[in-house]
């Protein structure tokens with residue numbers, strides 16, 4: 001069955017990324033938004049204001065991250081940062097950037113003063129030859145390294161990102177050498193995701209037989225240096241002693257919904273066998289098609305819990321560079337929907353998990369538990385019942401006290417029905433921004 | 448066979464209704480993904496394919512008669528495609544022999560005005576399902592020369608299908624249905640135990656366990672006389688579209704889904720591929736997809 005898993009989960013539902021626009025002065029050979037640059041506009045100021053105002057009310061997100069294209073090229077970036085900071089509802093404002101413009105110390109300082117406190121800077125090569133070959137812009141390496149040096153001098157939270165592909169896979173640990181003098185909090189390595197080149201005609205997808213040992217080598221070096229390592233889209237079981245560096249999560253994103261039509265899907269043959277399949281995406285389809293399922297190389301960790309086909313991805317909260325995940329936020333308005341249900345039923349409300357798509361309440365009674373799940377009202381979708389804002393259903397029934405769980409569910413449904421004021425917003429879309437974010441195609445070009 | 452283009456295929460589309468029931472290709476019930484409202488019945492795909500194959504006029508009346516005799520949604524159809532030619536298989540399930548219309552005798556009776564069913568294997572064979580093939584030549588010959596009898600497997604014994612002709616019955620294929628994810632440890636060795644495909648090339652398995660289709664509920668591993676087959680059951684309409692495009696189905700069939708994927712969003716589909724190696728290249732001599740009538 002198609003589920004959110006394998007498409008874009010796990011999502012960090014307390015981090016929000018906003019695509020400001022899609023212009024860029026580099027042309028990285030593996031850029032996953034290259035096609036998007038032709039097809040999509042960024043998020044309009046109105047959309048941003050609406051998202052920020054929603055966060056001021058709901059406090060769902062701890063962090064807002066602005067990205068592009070190359071976000072430092074956008075004149076409106078300072079307005080966007082100001083809007084986010086003025087709301088007072090975000091703990092952190094992050095930029096995802098290629099770092100080239102930050103070679104200008106004045107700009108770096110202005111961004112810091114505007115309230116950008118975290119910088120996630122791409123560096124795809126350890127030297128100018130490698131980086132400039134990938135970015136297809138001579139000088140980009142020198143600029144990015146100067147940008148990184150400026151950020152280090154300013155003492156901001158600095159993270160680097162290296163996209164792994166055939167052009168740099170042999171040099172990953174040398175990238176560590178290049179970056180380490182600037183003492184980043186974290187170095188990330190994201191394995192390349194083909195968006196529009198399924199057949200890998202550009203020959204950028206590297207086989208795991210090469211990727212895994214090189215990533216492990218780089219992580220070993222990072223660990224010795226006391227820098228945090230993070231790896232995406234390399235199976236967790238191939239990271240050996242560095243499995244804790246595995247993190248396939250991405251923030252919630254405001255981007256044209258259609259962007260996700262082309263987003264690679266993932267699979268692992270051992271999904272039902274492996275303890276980590278909620279957090280590990282496995283391999284993307286283009287990889288499997290080119291190099292195979294790697295059924296002999298992958299090493300599932302035997303499950304301790306029975307496999308349940310995931311309906312939504314695992315709940316993941318907010319990133320905290322250098323310190324692991326932040327604690328989950330509390331959501332009083334949502335908690336209030338079921339206040340009283342647990343004590344009335346000798347149960348415990350052990351979690352309230354608010355994502356953009358669902359709000360779920362986990363009730364526990366002794367060894368038994370059940371999750372009551374709210375999703376956006378949708379008369380076409382199966383539901384136990386509906387209230388003005390929600391479809392309600394339950395899942396994850398566990399333990400022997402079935403009758404007690406049934407009465408908890410009945411009570412929760414009745415209570416939510418009485419208290420739902422209408423207009424409480426959940427949204428199943430991933431990208432959130434609809435067709436209005438699509439650029440008009442030049443006339444004469446077929447749709 | 449000349450395939451007709453889409454402009455010739457303006458059959459009215461049949462909408463889903465509140466009484467529709469939902470079964471997979473083994474006639475196992477499933478819960479629809481979405482409400483039936485403003486959506487289409489799966490049989491539209493069958494009618495469209497028959498129209499594309501130029502046999503709608505001939506084959507619609509007997510199939511409607513079967514539908515009337517067995518009950519709506521109780522007949523499974525398979526649409527098959529070899530890259531050039533469409534053909535069909537119609538499956539009737541009645542493992543507990545409850546419906547006299549679902550017996551060999553009953554099916555032959557229902558089809559009598561259009562087809563003479565020649566094979567008459569003994570009714571007491573413990574088959575759980577019987578099927579017959581249809582194509583343009585059957586339509587013009589007006590005889591059904593072969594029936595397929597499917598016998599359930601059990602632990603240690605795969606399901607089998609037998610080809611029954613007027614002259615006798617012979618073993619055709621063996622099948623094993625497995626949970627796609629939970630029973631992967633059994634699926635892999637079964638697939639790889641092949642006389643037709645060498646799995647030495649590590650990428651080869653992905654041409655059989657196609658990643659886009661692996662997100663399904665049940666996988667059926669089939670061993671056939673001249674090649675292997677694998678079936679993916681419980682896929683969504685997005686995956687069906689991928690499948691139709693991947694295997695180059697006629698555009699009028701693809702368009703029926705592609706123009707209104709939401710209209711089939713409530714359904715799960717089942718698809719199958721027969722595969723064999725031609726030198727180093729995986730070929731798919733026949734693919735198929737399934738729904739109910």
Ligand code: SF4
Nearest residue numbers: 235237268274280300
């Ligand atoms: S076996 Fe699969 S799910 Fe488990 S860690 Fe490896 S790739 Fe990830």
